[in-house]
Each structure stands twice: as C-alpha cells, then as structure tokens.
Amino acid sequence: MELRPYQQKAREAIQTEWRNGVKKTLLVLPTGCGKTIVFSKVIEDRVRLGERVLVLAHRGELLDQAADKLEKSTGLKCAREKAEQTSVGSWYRVVVGSVQTMMREKRLEQFDRNFFDTIIIDEAHHCLSDSYQRVLQYFDSANVLGVTATPDRGDMRNLGSYFESLAFEYTLPRAIKEGYLSPIKALTIPLQLDLSAVGQQAGDFKNSDLGTALDPYLESIAAEMWRVAQDRKIVVFLPLVRTSQKFTNILNNIGFRAAEVNGESQDRAMILDDFDKDRYNVLCNSMLLTEGWDCPSVDCVVVLRPTKVRSLYSQMVGRGTRLHPGKTELLLLDFLWHTERHELCHPAHLIAENEEIAKAMTKQIEQAGIPLDLEAVEKQATEDVVAQREEALAKQLAEMKKRKRQLVDPLQFEMSIQAEDLASYVPVFGWQMSPPSDSQLKALEKMGIYPDEIDNAGKASLLLERLEKRRQEGLTTPKQIRFLEQRGFNHVGTWSFESAKRLIDRIAANGWRIPNDINPKEYRPEV
Structure with missing residues (x-):
C-alpha cells in the first residue's frame, strides 16, 4: 500500500523520535486521515527490526479495525489479548490488546516486563486513565506511540504530562485544502437552547442533565432539520439512549427515514448496513458512534450532545468528513446553546488557532443564517482579529517610543511577520514550560528581540528557529x-x-528623513 505524502512523513518522523531516544511520542491526525494505516506501517518497520509490538485500545471495534488494517496493509497477522483470548504461546510478533483485559495483574504477569519493544495506543487521549497507565508502567522500557485526532490545548497539555514530544501533526484545514477530507460548511440553527441548569461531571456536561434539558426542544430541532437538511444523509449525536429513541420517533413522524442504535441494539450491524445502503437517511445514537465506525457518504452531522471537550467534538464531526463520490461538503448544524459557561465547542473550534479567532468565527456563523465554509470564515475572522491586535499594538508602540527601547518587542515582531503560530503559542511539554535559558535570552537579544517578554523555553526555541529560518530565506x-x-x-x-x-539606505542618505516621494502607509517594496 502506497502511503500519502503526509502519512509517509508521519511514519518517518515517529521513527526519528525513537531513534533520537525520545521514547514516548504522539501522532495527531484528523479523523479520516488514515491513522490506523500510518501506525500499521510503523508496526511493520518495527517488526522488520525484530521487535514485538502491542496495540492497546479500549473498545473491541478499534482492536478489530487495527488487526484488519494491519493485515491488509502489511500482511502481518495479530494475536489477541481480549477476554478469554490470549497471545501467550503465539508466534505472531504483533498483539492487539484490550486495555480492560491487559490491565489485570494476572494477565500482565504472564509477560516479562521487556516482552514488548513498542506499544501503540489507539485513541491516545484515553491513555492517562489508571487502566492504561497500569499497562504502560509495567512495560516501561518500551517505545510508545500515542495516536489521536486533533486535540485542543487542554488535551495536549494533559497528554504532555506523559508524552515527551509531538512527532507529527496534520491539521484539519490542511487535510481539506490538500483534498483528503471534505470541506465543512457550518450553519447555526436559530433556536435558543437553555443549558444553564445543566451540571458538570469530569470536566464536561452531565449526560443525564443534558437529556432532560434537550427534551422540550426536540420537535423544533426536527422541524429545522427538515427545513435545511431533508435531502441529506445525517448522523445525530445525543446524550442519552432514551433521548435518542424519542428523537428518532419524532424524525420519522415528520417524514425522515430514521433509525437508532445504542449499546444494547441486537441488530446494530444490520441497522448500520441498512444506513450505509441508504435504507435510512438519519441515524441517531447516544455517543456510540464517536469511534471505530465509518460511513463516508454521511454529509450532515447534528451534534445534540454539547461538549467542552474538543477531542470528543472532533470525533463526532469526523463521522462526516471523509470523501465520497458525489459529496461536495459536510453540513454541520450548530445551535444557539445558552450556557453560563463559555467553553462550549462550536464548529469554529475545529480549525481556529485560538479562542479569540474561534469567538469571532462563531459570531459570524451565528449572524449569517446560511451555511458558511469554515475555511473562508476562519480567514476573515483571522484578518479581523489581526486588525484589532494591530490597533492595540499601535498604542503599545506609542508607549515604547517613550522608553527608547533599542530592541523589538516580540509581539511587534510576530504581528509584523504575521506569525499566528507564534502569537497564539502555548507550551505543552515539560521542557517547553520551563523558563528560557540564559543562552536563549542572549541569542534573542543579539538578534534584536527584547527577551524579557518571553516567559518559557518553548516560545524562545520557536522564536529562535523562526529567526534563523528568516535569515536563511533573506527576510527582514x-x-x-x-x-x-x-x-x-x-x-x-x-x-x-x-x-x-535599500529603503533604510535612502532614508540615511536623506539625513535620516523619509524622502518626500514615499508615503510610509502606502509604501510597498519592489519585488
């Protein structure tokens, strides 16, 4: 199987991290970009080196999917550690293991502590739980790869407490731009849904409270779905099984062909197959289909399980981002959730660089009343935010003139070179959070940057890399x-x-005054 360019880069980057002695590293790929294929090829590389590999996951579907993709893409077969199945005595060099099974002391003790050379964690945002940590600490000499869909900064900071580096990240906007995922159009439905009474549990909204809060709005939501998406193939995510079942009945009563699946559904496989074959055009579920299920023809996702967790939100939306013949875009329906908290995920959070841009995007989408392309909205919102920052910067620069500072403020530099990644940088890994070293501070000052504004080693390192790259590229x-x-x-x-x-030389030759034929505000250098 020939890998896509970004998949090959990811594969090589992971091997480089391990070769350089970084034992625990992360791969971040959006849903639909072939993370299982990438780690299958990484496994193939390790097996060629004579290693034994363990693939850990928390659900049976993910284990089966990993084993199936591994065999199809590399020819390697797997042994299993799941319930009564065991890999002990197997000659296969790859084991796929259920974390619920592997965490048990009796299971672990069947293996030497150095039995596995490499461990792959599918859906790595789960790996900080006690069950995963028990397995990882037992095999503590192994190289570890965590694979996850695009996490938010909170997730990354949490993952940074275990992983030592981010080997490779492929973003959702880039995947869409390069034609590997479907464009996303977001539409805000003008229904005010009150969540102010919903409680919190484990850092997110309580499912039980959400179900109760949603009930009064279900018929209105169904009517709006009929108005804007009756010809679409839709997946709906709801907080509770009973809410999902109730909503399915409402949808069928107004003309949709809707079905519902949950963890107790005896005919789940048949319903999913029928939906795939278009016998149904709406599939409702209470968070069952966030992982391990693909139906590329889905072209509308309705999130009726509001969340503050971006990785969960990305998983839900990811059910509709895959490409499919005849599919032009994914329609993502959002709602005017009324909540006393402001951390709620919206479509903007799928691609926004920071919360400031996400808020500007969400406001645009809410006011539009029509589906808007997320990338176009992000571009406009970024321009608006940059303009606001420039206005604030102009005031700051006026104050700086008084202080006659001979060095450039980092914010001025970032704004001038239009480096959003620098302006919104947040340290994740331990070394990045530590204070900048003396050598970093001296190097920044030598290159003309005022170093007192840099408060962590990660930002200092990124800034120095950018300065060196600019020097090599012949920029200012x-x-x-x-x-x-x-x-x-x-x-x-x-x-x-x-x-x-050339311009500075002209100004110098003019007695350090700007020549009369130059208007600084309109001046553009000749290319």
Whole structure:
C-alpha cells in the first residue's frame, strides 16, 4: 500500500523520535486521515527490526479495525489479548490488546516486563486513565506511540504530562485544502437552547442533565432539520439512549427515514448496513458512534450532545468528513446553546488557532443564517482579529517610543511577520514550560528581540528557529522591522532583507528623513 505524502512523513518522523531516544511520542491526525494505516506501517518497520509490538485500545471495534488494517496493509497477522483470548504461546510478533483485559495483574504477569519493544495506543487521549497507565508502567522500557485526532490545548497539555514530544501533526484545514477530507460548511440553527441548569461531571456536561434539558426542544430541532437538511444523509449525536429513541420517533413522524442504535441494539450491524445502503437517511445514537465506525457518504452531522471537550467534538464531526463520490461538503448544524459557561465547542473550534479567532468565527456563523465554509470564515475572522491586535499594538508602540527601547518587542515582531503560530503559542511539554535559558535570552537579544517578554523555553526555541529560518530565506531582521515600523511602514516583516536595506539606505542618505516621494502607509517594496 502506497502511503500519502503526509502519512509517509508521519511514519518517518515517529521513527526519528525513537531513534533520537525520545521514547514516548504522539501522532495527531484528523479523523479520516488514515491513522490506523500510518501506525500499521510503523508496526511493520518495527517488526522488520525484530521487535514485538502491542496495540492497546479500549473498545473491541478499534482492536478489530487495527488487526484488519494491519493485515491488509502489511500482511502481518495479530494475536489477541481480549477476554478469554490470549497471545501467550503465539508466534505472531504483533498483539492487539484490550486495555480492560491487559490491565489485570494476572494477565500482565504472564509477560516479562521487556516482552514488548513498542506499544501503540489507539485513541491516545484515553491513555492517562489508571487502566492504561497500569499497562504502560509495567512495560516501561518500551517505545510508545500515542495516536489521536486533533486535540485542543487542554488535551495536549494533559497528554504532555506523559508524552515527551509531538512527532507529527496534520491539521484539519490542511487535510481539506490538500483534498483528503471534505470541506465543512457550518450553519447555526436559530433556536435558543437553555443549558444553564445543566451540571458538570469530569470536566464536561452531565449526560443525564443534558437529556432532560434537550427534551422540550426536540420537535423544533426536527422541524429545522427538515427545513435545511431533508435531502441529506445525517448522523445525530445525543446524550442519552432514551433521548435518542424519542428523537428518532419524532424524525420519522415528520417524514425522515430514521433509525437508532445504542449499546444494547441486537441488530446494530444490520441497522448500520441498512444506513450505509441508504435504507435510512438519519441515524441517531447516544455517543456510540464517536469511534471505530465509518460511513463516508454521511454529509450532515447534528451534534445534540454539547461538549467542552474538543477531542470528543472532533470525533463526532469526523463521522462526516471523509470523501465520497458525489459529496461536495459536510453540513454541520450548530445551535444557539445558552450556557453560563463559555467553553462550549462550536464548529469554529475545529480549525481556529485560538479562542479569540474561534469567538469571532462563531459570531459570524451565528449572524449569517446560511451555511458558511469554515475555511473562508476562519480567514476573515483571522484578518479581523489581526486588525484589532494591530490597533492595540499601535498604542503599545506609542508607549515604547517613550522608553527608547533599542530592541523589538516580540509581539511587534510576530504581528509584523504575521506569525499566528507564534502569537497564539502555548507550551505543552515539560521542557517547553520551563523558563528560557540564559543562552536563549542572549541569542534573542543579539538578534534584536527584547527577551524579557518571553516567559518559557518553548516560545524562545520557536522564536529562535523562526529567526534563523528568516535569515536563511533573506527576510527582514528585527532591527530593520523596528526602524521602519517606528516610521510608519506596515508589515515590514514580510519584506526581504535587501528591500528593507535599500529603503533604510535612502532614508540615511536623506539625513535620516523619509524622502518626500514615499508615503510610509502606502509604501510597498519592489519585488
């Protein structure tokens, strides 16, 4: 099987981390981008080196999916550690194991502590639980790869307490841009759903309270779905089985062909197959289908299980992001959730770089009344946020002039070079959170950056890498940026070093005054 370019890069990056002695590393791929294929190829590489590999997951469907993809893509067969099935005595070098089975002391003790050389954790955002940690601590000499869909910063910070690095990340916007996932259009349904009385449990809303809070709105939601999506193939996520069953009946009464699946459904496989074959056009579930199920023809997702956890939200939306013949986009229906808390996930959180941009995007989508392409909204929101920051920066620069600072403020530099990744950077791993070293601070100052504003080693490292890359690419230096932007020129960080040098030389030759034929606000250097 030939890997896509990003999949091959991911495979190589993981091996590089392990080769460099980083034992616990992460792979982040959006749902639908072939994470199982990537780690299957990583497993193949390790088996070629003579290693034994354990694949850990928390659900039977994920284990079966991993075993199936591994055999199809590499020819490798697996032994199983699940309930009464055991791998002991098997000559297969790959074992897929249920964490609920593997965590038991009697199971673990059947293996030497160094029996497995490599451990793969599917859906790695679960790995901080006691059950996973018991297995990982037992085989503590193994290299570990955690695989997860796009997490939010809170998830990454939590994962950073166990993993030492992020080997490779492929973002949802990039996957859409490069044609590997379906474009997403978001539509806010103008229904005010009151969640202010819903309690919290384990950092998210309580399912039991959510079901009760949703009940009064189900008929209105169904009517809105009929208005905007009656010709779509829809998956609906709800908080409770009884709410899911009730909503299915309401949908059927207004004309949809709806079915419901839950953990107790005896005919689950038949219903899923019928939905795949278009005998139903709506499938309701109470969070059963967030992992381990694919139906690429789904072109509408309705999230009636509001959440603050981005990884969970991404999993739900991911049921509709795969490509399919004739499918032009995924329609994602959002609602005007009224809550006293502001951390609720919206479509914007799938691609927004930070909360500031997510809020601007959500406001745009809510006000539009029509489906909007998420990428286009993100671009506009980013421009608006940048404009607001520039206004605030102008005030800050006015104050800086008084202090006659000879170095460039990091924020000015980030804004000038339009580096959103620097402006919204949040440290994740332990070393990134530590204070910047003396050598980092000296290097930043030498390159023209005011170092006192940098409060962690991760930001300092990223900034130094960017400065070196800019030097190699022949772009403006921080000192050039400071000199010209203090004189009213805009976005000097996007200019070449030579363009800035020529202009500064002209200003110097004019007695350090700007020549009369130059308007700093409108000036653009010749390319």
